[in-house]
Amino acid sequence: MQRIVVVGGGVGGTLVANLIARRLGRQIDRGEVTLTVVDLLGEHVYQPGFMYIAMGNQRPEGLVRPERGLLDRRVRLEVGEVTRIDPEARLVELGNGERLAYDQLVLASGSRIVPELIDGLAEEAHHFYGPDHAQKLRDALDAFTGGRIVIGIAGMPYKCPPAPLEVAFLIEAELRERGLREKSEIHFCSPIGRAFTIESVSEMATPILAEKGIELHTFFNVESIDRDRHTVQTLEGEELGYDLLILVPPHRGAQFVIDSGLAPAPGGWLPTDKQTLQVAGHANVWALGDATDLPLSKAGSTAHFEAPVVAERVAAAVTGREPDPEKGTYTGKVMCFFEVGDGKGTLLQFDYDHPPKPPAPNRIWHLGKMVFNKAYWQTVPKGRV
Amino acid sequence: MLENASVSITRTIDARGSYCPGPLMELIRAIREGAVGDVIAVLSSDSGSKIDIPKWVEKAGHRLVEITSTEGYDTIVVEKLR
Numbered sequence: 001m002q003r004i005v006v007v008g009g010g011v012g013g014t015l016v017a018n019l020i021a022r023r024l025g026r027q028i029d030r031g032e033v034t035l036t037v038v039d040l041l042g043e044h045v046y047q048p049g050f051m052y053i054a055m056g057n058q059r060p061e062g063l064v065r066p067e068r069g070l071l072d073r074r075v076r077l078e079v080g081e082v083t084r085i086d087p088e089a090r091l092v093e094l095g096n097g098e099r100l101a102y103d104q105l106v107l108a109s110g111s112r113i114v115p116e117l118i119d120g121l122a123e124e125a126h127h128f129y130g131p132d133h134a135q136k137l138r139d140a141l142d143a144f145t146g147g148r149i150v151i152g153i154a155g156m157p158y159k160c161p162p163a164p165l166e167v168a169f170l171i172e173a174e175l176r177e178r179g180l181r182e183k184s185e186i187h188f189c190s191p192i193g194r195a196f197t198i199e200s201v202s203e204m205a206t207p208i209l210a211e212k213g214i215e216l217h218t219f220f221n222v223e224s225i226d227r228d229r230h231t232v233q234t235l236e237g238e239e240l241g242y243d244l245l246i247l248v249p250p251h252r253g254a255q256f257v258i259d260s261g262l263a264p265a266p267g268g269w270l271p272t273d274k275q276t277l278q279v280a281g282h283a284n285v286w287a288l289g290d291a292t293d294l295p296l297s298k299a300g301s302t303a304h305f306e307a308p309v310v311a312e313r314v315a316a317a318v319t320g321r322e323p324d325p326e327k328g329t330y331t332g333k334v335m336c337f338f339e340v341g342d343g344k345g346t347l348l349q350f351d352y353d354h355p356p357k358p359p360a361p362n363r364i365w366h367l368g369k370m371v372f373n374k375a376y377w378q379t380v381p382k383g384r385v
Numbered sequence: 386m387l388e389n390a391s392v393s394i395t396r397t398i399d400a401r402g403s404y405c406p407g408p409l410m411e412l413i414r415a416i417r418e419g420a421v422g423d424v425i426a427v428l429s430s431d432s433g434s435k436i437d438i439p440k441w442v443e444k445a446g447h448r449l450v451e452i453t454s455t456e457g458y459d460t461i462v463v464e465k466l467r
Contacts, residue, residue: 156410191413192406193437219444221413235417236445237467295404 002033002318005092005102007082009039009067010047012289012303012310013108014381019311021072022383024318028074033318035075036100038092042067042079046376048300051163053134054141055170060131070381082109085260087282104284104314107262107270109254111159111290111298117250118154120225125247128167129159140244141171146183147243150232153191154222155250157269159290159298161197162348164188164248165205166339172212173341186213187240189220189232201338201348204358208340222247251298253291269293274352275329277310284317286310297334304380305333337369345369392450392464395423401458405433408461409441416447416465423465424450430458438463 006013017037027033044067052058081095092100113129115122126137151168168188175181194202221235231241253268263270271280272292279285289303296302309330316323332352339345345366350356379385400408408429415425438461442449450462
């Protein structure tokens with residue numbers, strides 16, 4: 001009997017489990033293979049929707065569905081917290097004391113926010129990395145009557161790289177609609193030397209920032225926040241005051257992968273082969289999505305395109321065959337929509353060898369994102385696209 | 386300004402294989418963790434690093450000690466000044 005355990009019921013974990021079930025259906029039905037997904041809450045959350053809660057056009061309850069309903073019937077769902085992996089003994093240890101033995105392990109354990117790494121961030125800064133935080137930001141925007149809005153990134157890497165720029169563009173449009181633009185300043189603060197990590201996207205976004213009168217600050221690495229003076233201090237020695245502060249909190253990989261010696265502290269990103277998605281030093285452990293250390297967007301789209309590669313690798317290992325070289329090789333493909341405000345958007349599509357060439361923003365790509373957000377549940381987790 | 390001072394390196398960060406902005410972010414982490422006077426060498430195979438890192442060093446008020454290029458990667462040496 002071969003035992004496959006998938007840790008995480010997000011985009012990557014759910015899709016990879018369904019694709020493995022499709023490939024190994026007969027073996028599972030005959031009892032030769034078991035396939036288990038372990039998820040903390042047993043709920044699948046569509047995280048790209050958080051930003052839209054903050055922008056006022058998404059209700060939180062529309063972003064959550066039971067994980068069970070998205071999984072193939074042949075996949076067993078275990079709800080619980082993973083506390084440790086023992087790669088020598090090939091065991092996944094759960095918080096309730098249960099141990100799951102595995103022959104193949106897939107780590108789709110995602111990323112987590114750690115606002116406490118920056119003093120004052122949790123109290124002073126808004127963000128949209130969770131439904132409650134996004135709603136608080138919505139409430140703060142509703143109460144905003146003018147002043148200085150500072151939007152920045154307080155740690156890299158972080159989930160959904162375009163999101164802070166999208167939020168800046170969408171808020172700017174909202175303030176214009178509400179007649180508050182003349183009474184407001186918007187500042188966008190990037191930790192690196194340009195607006196966005198990928199040069200071609202930066203070249204697309206920077207003129208839009210200028211057109212919209214959003215001031216760009218580069219090499220802006222948040223060091224501390226003065227609660228009394230409502231100012232942000234940077235490692236570079238700058239200080240910027242705010243009336244409303246929106247900061248992407250620092251992110252880390254799952255604590256249990258650090259505790260298990262699978263990923264280095266403090267980041268906790270799993271050292272992952274960029275083509276095979278195998279975790280370094282472990283022939284039967286695979287990683288995808290936010291959990292990896294790959295130089296790619298931490299985004300559902302990345303996990304979406306990595307999942308077929310992991311499914312092929314795991315299915316090949318379980319059945320004792322060589323993986324198909326094409327299906328079992330990840331090219332770095334990522335595709336995501338990018339809002340620029342005023343009902344317009346663009347598309348970022350790239351891989352390891354081809355940087356994105358975003359088309360001029362138009363209504364089609366904005367509508368594409370809206371349609372995708374609705375169609376997600378019937379398509380991505382079930383492997384239909 | 387580059388100065389080929391005979392400084393001893395306090396810490397070396399091997400960021401080869403990491404892409405922009407990885408090497409810069411690794412340097413920023415080392416600067417945060419280090420003490421004034423520390424000399425940090427960043428090894429980077431990303432060609433953007435030898436442009437981005439000196440710009441950041443200038444803005445952040447540190448000193449670019451030197452940049453040397455070996456086959457396949459650059460070594461960028463920075464002294465923490467404050």
